[in-house]
Amino acid sequence: MDLEARAHSEHPDELRLWLRLLTCTQLIEKQVRNSLREQFSTTLPRFDLMSQLERAPEGLKMNELSRRMMVTGGNVTGITDQLVTEGLVERVDVANDRRAWRVRLTPRGRKLFNDMAQKHEAWIVDAFAGLNAKEISQLHKLLGKVKQTTPTTEIA
Amino acid sequence: MDLEARAHSEHPDELRLWLRLLTCTQLIEKQVRNSLREQFSTTLPRFDLMSQLERAPEGLKMNELSRRMMVTGGNVTGITDQLVTEGLVERVDVANDRRAWRVRLTPRGRKLFNDMAQKHEAWIVDAFAGLNAKEISQLHKLLGKVKQTTPTTEIA
DNA sequence: TATTGTTATACTCTATAACTATA
């Protein structure tokens, strides 16, 4: 019932691994997207943006958000606009550079984010319930090697 | 420079694992999408559909494609239509059920797919170049456990 | 009645490129 149906014995192990990696990610991601929509009427990119801000009390500049979210600048403007409209984040002036903003959570945004993050955490813990602590650690470590390997796609 | 900036020490290991899993998948996926576009003027879902058909010489029914690709039926119709227009796949009657089709690769589609698959394989082997055979096997096995755990999202 | 597949629609996310304002 999934992408892995593509993989067969004569294919290199790397390909079988990739299809399994993709399947796992998509399964979890779909579940997270659905839950965010159903329970909080929001989307993954919006959650992701707020999530980046949660740990930066003074806020982050647009280009920093763009880099971290791995999307181009125009998209960050769009998502930020939505969240500003809803009073969840705000644009603040940057001293000494009138071109730039810092985007940060409003108190209301922070409160809502905390609610969402708590649920989100539970969904994710659930998703990995089949692994024990050691396996989680091993998986984390192995994926760290993959991440190092992958030629970091440059984001404009 | 990535989604993992979201993860911090007080968060459960599962969350840190999830963010890393997501980052790895996105990095590789972006590279594959770019290469498919640049080198073959095609997209990942189109490649995926052809890929499903490559191992089903008699073809697959629309709902089977939908299930395997984890997308709803209307999308499969759209992608199939595009590929039919380009002469890469064809719809064939199913005996005893005039509602259904089998979609299968045309000879030309099969040839093109083989070219693409060869390149694709190389991109993927590259992506995991930092891991040795044993690590690849471990990672595959651990992700197998994740896949089993995840409540299979029902696809309509 | 249920199922297969199609059509129509709308929305989110994305990249690209031209643009404005400031450095």
Add this chain to the structure above:
DNA sequence: TATAGTTATAGAGTATAACAATA
């Protein structure tokens, strides 16, 4: 000239729901 951010645009990808034909 270069940089920060915005705007405008187009296209990919998706889900939903109403629909036609057949089982």
